[in-house]
Amino acid sequence: MPSKYLARLLMPGLVALLAGISSAHAATVESMRLWAAPDHARLVFDLSGAVNANVFSLANPDRLVIDLDESRLDTDASTLPLEGSAIEAVRTGTRDGGGLRVVLELNRSIEPRHFVLPPNDKYGHRLVVDLEYPGESAVENPIDPIEAMIRDQEMLAQRNNAQAQAQAQVPGSEASPAAPAPVEVQPAQPHPQRDIIIAIDAGHGGEDPGAIGPGGTREKDVVLDIARKLASDVNGTPGFKAVLTRDGDYYLGLRQRTQLAREQKADFFVSIHADAFNSPRPEGSSVFALSQRGATSETAQWLADSENRSDLIGGVDGSLSLRDKDQVLRGVLLDLTMTATLNDSLSIGGQVLDQLGQINRLHKSRVEQAGFMVLKSPDIPSLLIETGFISNPGEERRLRDPVHQQGLARAIFSGIRSHFERNPPPASRLAWQRDHQRQPTGNEYRIQSGDTLSSIAVRHGVPVGQLRQVNDLNGDVIRVGQVLRIPSS
Numbered sequence: 354m355p356s357k358y359l360a361r362l363l364m365p366g367l368v369a370l371l372a373g374i375s376s377a378h379a380a381t382v383e384s385m386r387l388w389a390a391p392d393h394a395r396l397v398f399d400l401s402g403a404v405n406a407n408v409f410s411l412a413n414p415d416r417l418v419i420d421l422d423e424s425r426l427d428t429d430a431s432t433l434p435l436e437g438s439a440i441e442a443v444r445t446g447t448r449d450g451g452g453l454r455v456v457l458e459l460n461r462s463i464e465p466r467h468f469v470l471p472p473n474d475k476y477g478h479r480l481v482v483d484l485e486y487p488g489e490s491a492v493e494n495p496i497d498p499i500e501a502m503i504r505d506q507e508m509l510a511q512r513n514n515a516q517a518q519a520q521a522q523v524p525g526s527e528a529s530p531a532a533p534a535p536v537e538v539q540p541a542q543p544h545p546q547r548d549i550i551i552a553i554d555a556g557h558g559g560e561d562p563g564a565i566g567p568g569g570t571r572e573k574d575v576v577l578d579i580a581r582k583l584a585s586d587v588n589g590t591p592g593f594k595a596v597l598t599r600d601g602d603y604y605l606g607l608r609q610r611t612q613l614a615r616e617q618k619a620d621f622f623v624s625i626h627a628d629a630f631n632s633p634r635p636e637g638s639s640v641f642a643l644s645q646r647g648a649t650s651e652t653a654q655w656l657a658d659s660e661n662r663s664d665l666i667g668g669v670d671g672s673l674s675l676r677d678k679d680q681v682l683r684g685v686l687l688d689l690t691m692t693a694t695l696n697d698s699l700s701i702g703g704q705v706l707d708q709l710g711q712i713n714r715l716h717k718s719r720v721e722q723a724g725f726m727v728l729k730s731p732d733i734p735s736l737l738i739e740t741g742f743i744s745n746p747g748e749e750r751r752l753r754d755p756v757h758q759q760g761l762a763r764a765i766f767s768g769i770r771s772h773f774e775r776n777p778p779p780a781s782r783l784a785w786q787r788d789h790q791r792q793p794t795g796n797e798y799r800i801q802s803g804d805t806l807s808s809i810a811v812r813h814g815v816p817v818g819q820l821r822q823v824n825d826l827n828g829d830v831i832r833v834g835q836v837l838r839i840p841s842s
């Protein structure tokens with residue numbers, strides 16, 4: 354037992370030593386920062402050192418109490434921008450036994466969450482207190498539940514199709530009982546003419562300013578301007594709807610951004626950035642799609658590393674890393690989905706790059722690939738656009754210019770739009786328009802109300818399977834007004 358004996362000897366000294374350290378290093382609250390989002394508010398305490406915090410709620414009236422051990426306040430809490438947050442007023446005082454007490458008076462019920470963050474390259478020790486609003490969505494206009502259902506049906510059909518393909522590729526697994534039986538007798542449904550949903554993600558935000566230009570321009574501000582202009586272009590176009598992942602100055606975790614896009618049933622996700630390099634020379638726009646293997650260029654790797662650092666600056670999302678595992682589909686199915694998604698991303702990326710090239714210098718003339726965390730959605734085509742290098746003084750000036758911002762937004766949207774005009778999702782308004790405006794030719798048939806896939810097949814004397822194949826029909830749903838190609842028998 355010599356080690357136990359040693360421990361008993363050392364312990365009192367150690368305790369005294371630790372006590373000495375903590376009282377000598379009593380922390381100071383150097384500043385307080387507040388960010389109001391639609392579904393939460395985040396209060397950040399910047400501290401001179403690590404502290405112990407105790408956070409608890411009181412009712413009637415609703416308050417949140419934040420006790421900081423052995424700390425004192427060296428900032429004016431009354432200047433916090435409370436507007437749009439659940440906080441009505443902030444009171445501060447000294448606790449009876451010493452230490453700092455901060456009381457938030459609340460105008461609604463909240464769920465508190467807090468954590469401490471160690472120093473990083475932008476900030477020192479921090480205590481982060483999140484006030485979450487139960488039942489609130491992070492987006493201003495969440496998707497209509499019926500639209501969401503239609504989109505779910507489409508995605509299910511696509512998945513079934515991919516599953517059938519996957520099974521066909523695995524030898525010895527012909528007709529699997531798990532594959533859904535085709536329902537060719539299902540009558541044609543009215544066309545839902547749904548909107549194509551574009552999730553627009555303004556990078557960074559809140560305590561994460563992103564890159565900062567030589568003139569002090571913050572990436573988080575210019576990308577929000579561009580994102581809002583892009584959203585209004587999208588919303589001004591019939592058949593499209595925009596969803597902004599953030600519409601204000603607050604931080605969202607990288608995983609939260611893609612999760613939001615998925616909740617909103619987005620057809621496409623675009624993350625808008627303006628980055629800096631460690632030299633003032635590089636300039637021009639770049640478009641990135643995901644790469645699982647590695648970056649296509651050194652700059653791409655450098656940018657991916659710096660964008661992925663965001664979560665370290667902006668803070669962690671406690672619960673999200675676990676949920677992430679549910680989103681990951683498995684095996685061949687995942688590969689197929691990812692390949693299809695990536696092909697779409699690259700196709701849209703090419704169109705966007707073409708358009709950007711007409712208004713701005715291009716940093717690289719093809720879509721680059723790198724391991725950006727924000728692009729890791731297996732089922733939503735996604736791009737990250739570096740609109741320009743904020744570290745280049747000339748480009749920094751242009752990025753602040755509303756006319757240039759509008760030009761960038763327009764170029765990005767026309768690239769996205771031309772892709773979806775060529776490849777409209779089956780239930781979309783664009784697909785309906787394409788079919789509706791087209792006069793069926795001799796070997797085509799426009800689906801009438803009451804038709805089923807098998808009745809059409811019988812009438813034209815072709816096998817149902819062939820009809821499905823030449824029309825690339827995913828699943829069983831056919832729509833009134835849809836134009837089918839009739840294979841010659």
Ligand SMILES: [Zn+2]
Binds near residue numbers: 628
């Ligand atoms: Zn960025």
